[in-house]
Amino acid sequence: MAIDHSGGSTVRIENVSKQYDSKQGTVQALGGIEFSVERGEFVCIVGPSGCGKTTLFRILAGLEPPTDGEVLLNGSTVTEPNADMGIVFQEYHLFPWQTVQENVAFGLEKADTPADEKRQRVQHLVDLVGLEGFEDSYPKALSGGMKQRVALARALAIDPSLLLMDEPFGAVDAQTREMLQDELIEIWQETGKTVLFVTHDVEEAVKLADRVVVMGKNPGSIREIVEIDVDRPRSRSDSEFGSYYERVRSLI
Numbered sequence: 001m002a003i004d005h006s007g008g009s010t011v012r013i014e015n016v017s018k019q020y021d022s023k024q025g026t027v028q029a030l031g032g033i034e035f036s037v038e039r040g041e042f043v044c045i046v047g048p049s050g051c052g053k054t055t056l057f058r059i060l061a062g063l064e065p066p067t068d069g070e071v072l073l074n075g076s077t078v079t080e081p082n083a084d085m086g087i088v089f090q091e092y093h094l095f096p097w098q099t100v101q102e103n104v105a106f107g108l109e110k111a112d113t114p115a116d117e118k119r120q121r122v123q124h125l126v127d128l129v130g131l132e133g134f135e136d137s138y139p140k141a142l143s144g145g146m147k148q149r150v151a152l153a154r155a156l157a158i159d160p161s162l163l164l165m166d167e168p169f170g171a172v173d174a175q176t177r178e179m180l181q182d183e184l185i186e187i188w189q190e191t192g193k194t195v196l197f198v199t200h201d202v203e204e205a206v207k208l209a210d211r212v213v214v215m216g217k218n219p220g221s222i223r224e225i226v227e228i229d230v231d232r233p234r235s236r237s238d239s240e241f242g243s244y245y246e247r248v249r250s251l252i
């Protein structure tokens with residue numbers, strides 16, 4: 001299937017370092033991270049716990065500044081959260097007092113979209129993530145996988161050109177995770193967005209990514225970037241899949 005990548009943005013991470021100073025001492029969380037992501041590319045970041053994956057994401061999202069270096073989104077330095085990014089974290093961060101459609105609509109609140117268009121857009125997103133029929137449900141009545149779908153729909157609501165996902169499927173069971181992976185790939189193929197996706201699950205990275213960035217720790221740095229040259233849809237039983245899996249595993 002030909003993918004239209006015009007909906008995605010480019011990302012450049014230039015020599016990004018991050019140091020945390022606290023009473024307990026100094027932690028060099030990231031040291032000299034450098035890589036670029038093309039428009040519409042799907043890049044996964046893997047690495048051991050504490051290698052700075054979330055730190056890198058917070059910097060990408062403009063939630064905190066790097067100690068050194070910079071991040072460029074479509075050529076402009078990121079200094080604060082930007083409406084052109086949709087963020088999905090491992091914990092869903094849904095508002096418990098809002099229904100599914102209210103949670104999804106949250107992202108649109110600031111946008112000055114007419115009410116009618118908003119309603120249509122929310123319904124489209126609810127359908128897109130497979131939650132039709134649950135529009136009026138509250139988060140407490142949803143399973144983990146469903147909550148993650150709401151979080152994804154909310155991130156997509158503003159039609160961002162970049163999706164940042166930090167271990168989004170970490171809290172769901174294996175079968176649900178697989179379904180969500182397939183759905184995400186479909187949405188990515190449909191929309192052409194650029195996706196940066198953190199996981200510590202090597203299989204998940206090889207299944208999803210065009211390229212896998214493998215990080216090491218102390219300080220967080222890039223060990224290697226592996227291009228996954230396997231046609232989609234990918235199956236873990238393919239021999240090609242197995243050799244990429246072994247390759248990435250051996251690097252961690």
Ligand SMILES: Nc1ncnc2c1ncn2[C@@H]1O[C@H](COP(=O)(O)OP(=O)(O)OP(=O)(O)O)[C@@H](O)[C@H]1O
Nearest residue numbers: 020022027029048049050051052053054055056200
């Ligand atoms: N606000 C903070 N203050 C001090 N140290 C921090 C802070 N945030 C992260 N760190 C430290 O920076 C390092 C990287 O943390 P980070 O959360 O980015 O790792 P991670 O790769 O996302 O790990 P995990 O896979 O467990 O989520 C760790 O040593 C962590 O203790």
Ligand SMILES: [Mg+2]
Nearest residue numbers: 053054055166
């Ligand atoms: Mg993390």
